[in-house]
Ligand SMILES: Nc1ncnc2c1ncn2[C@@H]1O[C@H](COP(=O)(O)OP(=O)(O)OP(=O)(O)O)[C@@H](O)[C@H]1O
């Protein structure tokens with residue numbers, strides 16, 4: 071039996087948190103994960119404003135008190151004065167994982183030239199991997215899943231391909247993915263017999 075992976079989902083948006091528009095971040099994150107991860111999942115979701123203190127306390131609560139092993143944020147990664155998600159994420163980090171931000175910007179350039187405006191970061195805090203995704207709801211699937219050509223061949227791998235092995239290395243529960251969405255990559259030595 072696979073253990074349940076506990077995932078924190080954080081939508082960071084001034085307007086969605088005030089009810090000016092409907093939040094599409096949390097449903098997009100939840101739907102994508104449900105159709106991709108084939109092992110048991112449990113979610114803790116939060117919708118908050120672009121306030122650095124609130125983002126930091128939410129991340130600390132999800133990791134330290136709720137026991138999440140993976141936390142995905144959406145929103146607040148751009149250059150506008152109220153975009154402070156990367157600062158809050160770095161403030162609670164034990165270690166930075168620069169490859170995630172680099173790869174997300176690389177993937178996103180295949181979709182929009184403004185990809186370089188996202189300052190998104192990936193970090194580890196205690197037992198958890200925390201990843202910032204851009205706020206555009208469509209950017210969630212784009213960055214996690216990557217880009218395919220018309221024949222369905224992967225042109226740019228999404229970052230989620232590296233998440234299962236990263237979770238193994240930090241002691242989180244084993245997860246499997248549907249290869250039709252994302253093929254998880256693990257080195258041979260880390261694979262389980264089929
Ligand atoms: N949680 C969300 N739900 C629905 N749409 C969103 C959400 N977050 C962002 N968007 C959409 O993506 C666009 C770009 O996102 P961005 O994070 O830059 O928003 P913003 O301009 O900082 O505003 P806000 O923080 O009020 O959402 C927004 O203008 C909005 O159309």
Ligand SMILES: Nc1nc2c(c(=O)[nH]1)N[C@H]1C(S)=C(S)[C@@H](COP(=O)(O)O)O[C@H]1N2
Pocket residue numbers: 144145146147148149153177178181182184185186187188189203204205206208209210212213
């Ligand atoms: N995959 C993807 N990445 C993207 C985008 C997008 O639409 N798709 N939008 C870009 C834009 S326009 C901005 S300003 C930055 C930061 O967005 P955020 O402030 O909503 O996090 O993400 C960028 N990265």
